Amino acid sequence: MKFKADEIASVIKKEIENYQSQVDVRQVGRVLEVGDGIARVYGLSDVMAGEMVEFPDGIIGLAFNLEQNSVGVIILGDFLTVNEGDEVRSIGKLLSVPVGNAVLGRVLDPLGQPLDGLGPVNAEETRLVESMAPGVSERQPVKEPLQTGIKAIDAMTPIGRGQRELIIGDRKTGKTAIGIDTIINQRDTGVKCFYIAVGQKESTVAGLIELLRKEGAMDYTTIIVAGASDPVPLQYIAPYAGCAMAEHLMYEGQHSVIIYDDLSKQAVAYRQLSLLMRRPPGREAYPGDVFYCHSRLLERSAKLSDELGGGSMTALPIVETLEGEVSAYIPTNVISITDGQIYLQPDLFFAGQRPAMNVGISVSRVGGAAQVPAMKKVAGGLRLDLAAFRELEAFAQLGTDLDAATQARLDRGYRMTELLKQGLCRPLHVVDQVLSIYAGTRGWLDEVPVERIHEWEGSFLEFVHANKQELWDKIDEKKQIDDGIVASLDEVLTEFNKTFLGKEDTAAV
Amino acid sequence: MGDENKAQDAHYVAEREIDITVERIADVYAEAFLGAAKNADCVDDMLESFDSLVSDVLDRFPELEKILASALISTEEKEGILDRVLRAESSPMFLNFLKVLSRHGRLDCLRAIHRQTHDLYDEMMGRVNVELVTPVPIDDALADRVVDSIKAIIGGVPVVSRSVDPELIGGAVLKVGDMVYDGSVVTQLQNVRKQMINRSVNEIQSRRDRFRYKEGN
Numbered sequence: 001m002k003f004k005a006d007e008i009a010s011v012i013k014k015e016i017e018n019y020q021s022q023v024d025v026r027q028v029g030r031v032l033e034v035g036d037g038i039a040r041v042y043g044l045s046d047v048m049a050g051e052m053v054e055f056p057d058g059i060i061g062l063a064f065n066l067e068q069n070s071v072g073v074i075i076l077g078d079f080l081t082v083n084e085g086d087e088v089r090s091i092g093k094l095l096s097v098p099v100g101n102a103v104l105g106r107v108l109d110p111l112g113q114p115l116d117g118l119g120p121v122n123a124e125e126t127r128l129v130e131s132m133a134p135g136v137s138e139r140q141p142v143k144e145p146l147q148t149g150i151k152a153i154d155a156m157t158p159i160g161r162g163q164r165e166l167i168i169g170d171r172k173t174g175k176t177a178i179g180i181d182t183i184i185n186q187r188d189t190g191v192k193c194f195y196i197a198v199g200q201k202e203s204t205v206a207g208l209i210e211l212l213r214k215e216g217a218m219d220y221t222t223i224i225v226a227g228a229s230d231p232v233p234l235q236y237i238a239p240y241a242g243c244a245m246a247e248h249l250m251y252e253g254q255h256s257v258i259i260y261d262d263l264s265k266q267a268v269a270y271r272q273l274s275l276l277m278r279r280p281p282g283r284e285a286y287p288g289d290v291f292y293c294h295s296r297l298l299e300r301s302a303k304l305s306d307e308l309g310g311g312s313m314t315a316l317p318i319v320e321t322l323e324g325e326v327s328a329y330i331p332t333n334v335i336s337i338t339d340g341q342i343y344l345q346p347d348l349f350f351a352g353q354r355p356a357m358n359v360g361i362s363v364s365r366v367g368g369a370a371q372v373p374a375m376k377k378v379a380g381g382l383r384l385d386l387a388a389f390r391e392l393e394a395f396a397q398l399g400t401d402l403d404a405a406t407q408a409r410l411d412r413g414y415r416m417t418e419l420l421k422q423g424l425c426r427p428l429h430v431v432d433q434v435l436s437i438y439a440g441t442r443g444w445l446d447e448v449p450v451e452r453i454h455e456w457e458g459s460f461l462e463f464v465h466a467n468k469q470e471l472w473d474k475i476d477e478k479k480q481i482d483d484g485i486v487a488s489l490d491e492v493l494t495e496f497n498k499t500f501l502g503k504e505d506t507a508a509v
Numbered sequence: 510m511g512d513e514n515k516a517q518d519a520h521y522v523a524e525r526e527i528d529i530t531v532e533r534i535a536d537v538y539a540e541a542f543l544g545a546a547k548n549a550d551c552v553d554d555m556l557e558s559f560d561s562l563v564s565d566v567l568d569r570f571p572e573l574e575k576i577l578a579s580a581l582i583s584t585e586e587k588e589g590i591l592d593r594v595l596r597a598e599s600s601p602m603f604l605n606f607l608k609v610l611s612r613h614g615r616l617d618c619l620r621a622i623h624r625q626t627h628d629l630y631d632e633m634m635g636r637v638n639v640e641l642v643t644p645v646p647i648d649d650a651l652a653d654r655v656v657d658s659i660k661a662i663i664g665g666v667p668v669v670s671r672s673v674d675p676e677l678i679g680g681a682v683l684k685v686g687d688m689v690y691d692g693s694v695v696t697q698l699q700n701v702r703k704q705m706i707n708r709s710v711n712e713i714q715s716r717r718d719r720f721r722y723k724e725g726n
Contacts, residue, residue, distance in 0.1 A: 011709065012705065015701065015704065015705045015708065015709075016701060019697075019700075019701050019704065021697055023690055023691065023692040024689075024690075024691040024692070024696050024697070024700065025688065025689070025690050025691070026688070026689050026691065027687050027688050027689070028684075028687055028688075028689050029687060032529065040529070042529070043687045044687060045686070045687045046687065067529070068533060069529045069532050069533055069536075070529045089689075
């Protein structure tokens with residue numbers, strides 16, 4: 001490429017002409033020691049907590065600890081280029097990140113700088129990374145559903161827009177998968193998605209971005225990455241940075257969902273910072289304010305009142321447990337902050353139950369109000385039935401003879417758990433979910449062999465879309481299941497079952 | 510050997526004012542020193558003794574400083590040394606001060622205490638240290654004019670120290686405590702550069718063709 005030299009020269013000339021010479025007034029300090037992402041600075045006597053400071057190469061830091069004779073600064077960048085004796089200047093501003101539509105579809109670091117090689121982020125607005133959560137009068141109760149596209153969740157622990165629903169479980173139990181499916185399912189809903197990867201392997205994140213791109217979900221998704229090799233201060237602020245971006249959309253009256261993957265790693269990063277700053281360690285060596293660290297983050301998720309535009313920000317924090325230990329410090333903290341949790345268990349996962357949700361202890365405290373009425377009707381007793389089934393199943397393993405009623409309940413349970421299995425990246429529309437669960441709970445699957453449930457569901461939904469689209473549209477429009485619809489549903493199911501099971505008969509012959 | 514190293518470190522640290530712990534300890538002793546001197550109404554005498562101790566004794570006989578700072582030598586011995594060396598010339602009060610330091614094992618912080626005492630005294634007297642950095646040596650009249658211009662901001666009697674740094678290219682830099690008033694050419698050039706980058710990034714990104722020939726390469 002050949003550049004127009006004179007054009008460039010004219011731009012430079014204009015810039016110099018417009019430059020207003022002013023005496024540069026700044027408050028400075030000197031780096032006493034630096035390492036592990038933090039610096040101890042002498043001077044900066046008037047700096048305020050959380051204020052940005054600048055190191056010689058333009059690296060930004062945050063005043064984190066104000067002490068009698070020194071300031072502890074966390075360095076948001078490569079701390080290896082900062083040296084002892086360097087001049088540090090205070091900027092007099094708080095940390096902010098670019099927000100708005102410019103960040104959608106981008107992969108950014110926690111400071112809002114691009115990592116995807118698509119050029120600078122041309123954002124017109126910025127927003128403070130740390131800001132106050134909306135107060136009581138600025139909110140309204142959660143009332144609209146946020147469809148995850150996952151049957152087990154939408155039926156039993158429904159999530160509403162503005163809710164905070166924790167996804168908790170051991171490693172490799174499909175926590176991230178729930179977040180990803182939720183993002184993919186927002187394709188036609190207008191909900192913008194934010195995925196915050198904290199302390200994860202870069203290769204995992206790269207794979208995930210590729211997956212989202214393939215599914216066409218990157219158009220409305222922003223990914224903030226503070227990988228395992230990034231400096232700890234970046235891992236600590238990443239959730240707040242993502243939150244600021246999602247919050248901006250909320251205050252504009254839009255809907256957003258943000259996935260913090262995961263907050264236990266952020267807590268570990270915060271613990272490291274605090275210990276290096278010599279703050280006193282508390283339980284599990286976490287600092288005393290680690291609860292506040294998470295509560296102030298999650299409180300920022302809200303459903304705003306109509307006067308403020310009625311926007312919402314749904315948070316799906318992820319917490320990793322060790323050996324199923326939910327009574328550890330961080331899990332109990334985050335469980336108590338959020339409006340419910342989805343608990344994933346390794347034994348269910350390896351038994352092929354995916355998502356490996358433990359129905360008994362997964363709850364959604366506010367989502368019920370937001371659930372689609374049709375779903376509420378068909379999935380009403382599902383949670384309790386399944387919990388009862390799990391108990392019964394354990395009992396049945398003793399090998400005792402069972403009466404017919406118990407056997408029937410067991411059979412129904414086997415079929416329901418089979419029906420609730422769902423593959424990765426296969427989110428279902430809520431009406432499809434209603435149809436499946438209706439068939440399951442009303443006994444239409446009792447005749448179908450357990451191993452053919454999956455096949456049955458696929459062909460049934462195909463059948464409805466091909467032949468009974470008007471019924472589907474009716475449920476979608478009304479969001480209700482009234483007697484008329486029940487009657488026609490039963491009719492459709494009878495018709496379909498006849499062909500489906502009949503086919504099996506012919507196959508057997 | 511280890512203690513000697515430690516003593517040297519403390520010395521070095523005190524000189525380069527970088528150990529926060531030493532700094533904090535020195536603060537306490539400096540305040541006590543000035544308070545006692547003020548009560549006895551002999552601040553200037555005491556300060557003079559202190560200055561002379563640092564410049565005439567410690568600077569000239571670094572061995573003595575090592576001995577005083579060393580933890581290997583007992584308090585009694587140190588007090589004996591101080592008595593024999595300084596009794597004739599120093600006031601009893603100053604000698605007592607040194608003995609207190611010795612008993613508390615803080616003689617290694619002597620230089621830091623000295624500096625803090627001066628800082629504290631300057632503060633008490635409303636004096637403000639101003640450092641004026643220029644690219645070329647300037648005469649007193651010009652320096653006074655520069656300092657006069659910021660007198661209102663600093664709110665005190667300026668005590669000016671001057672230094673020369675050719676890297677500034679032009680202009681001058683005034684340092685008052687933690688504040689830096691930077692009117693140097695080098696900073697202005699850097700600011701122009703930063704501003705240009707910030708402003709042009711969008712333009713270059715959105716209108717790349719403006720800088721390119723239409724017909725291509």
